[in-house]
Amino acid sequence: MTDVHKKFEEKTIRTEPIFTGKIISLQVDHVELPNGEVATREIVKHPGAVAVLALLDDKMIVVEQYRKPLEKSQVEIPAGKLDAGEDPLHAALRELEEETGYKSDQIRHISSFYTSPGFADELLHLYVVENLVKGEARPDEDEFLECEAITLEEAQQYIREQRISDAKTIMAVYAWQLYKLTGSI
């Protein structure tokens, strides 16, 4: 029986480790294609991440921070990478509290998605959190950010202005709009 998840499998001939960093690592895999030819695949390994659509009355919580790869600051939903062995749901509540000070016990999974499956294995788990209770933010020592609550219309305006321009936040805004229209998420 053919495993449907292995269709067109590219078998690894050899893995060439290139770099191991604090957050990502990089390797080049030499693979055998379905036609027997050989090719290389450049692969970034990432520990996985979480992000939170945090709803406070009729607003969502966003944070503004500098994104070095883009050389600009961006408005995004609270997010962060998984610690080793950490449960994604726990990580989502942890990142929300660290970045914004908000806590909650009402959290639901929206979806989990690979951010860039062509070259990276990063899997991002997106949650919606309601019934927020305000506490105190405790960002990481190398993390500088500003927290804000915005309406759906403001979020859509930020997308047009490209102050919001990352996949997870645009995805969260779509999910929120669908939630308002259909009552489910």
Next chain:
Amino acid sequence: MTDVHKKFEEKTIRTEPIFTGKIISLQVDHVELPNGEVATREIVKHPGAVAVLALLDDKMIVVEQYRKPLEKSQVEIPAGKLDAGEDPLHAALRELEEETGYKSDQIRHISSFYTSPGFADELLHLYVVENLVKGEARPDEDEFLECEAITLEEAQQYIREQRISDAKTIMAVYAWQLYKLTGSI
């Protein structure tokens, strides 16, 4: 006057080139944080990409291919990376035709988003294409894929089954659902 896009800027002290590949390159930037401390940022450079929500009557066109970073095959909307200096709209129509054989002259921009702004500069341009005309597929020589047309309900089922699990395709399914509900995209 403060540039709003430079809030919490991290100034580059030194860039350490690590790797230059066929598709991505990797560097480590040593940066000065807003508090004067020094930190490192691991940054993947990517040429940018395009993806297409291609609508054929009441179905969307998807392709199944093996994603080596995930070690499994995935169902995704047609997509690919930008050639050097290529216009994204042109690239979107080129990738659609190469991967599926479909052509069109009715194309609209949905959104452009950074797939993973924490460690990569990849910007993905998402388009919707209608009025498809069938021609002949011409995938790249190291590209093996299978084309299919699925309904919105099938797409949502694929998401639940994790046969669809990448950001751009889930984003396209949300956009399609909103298009059906609101008439605009």
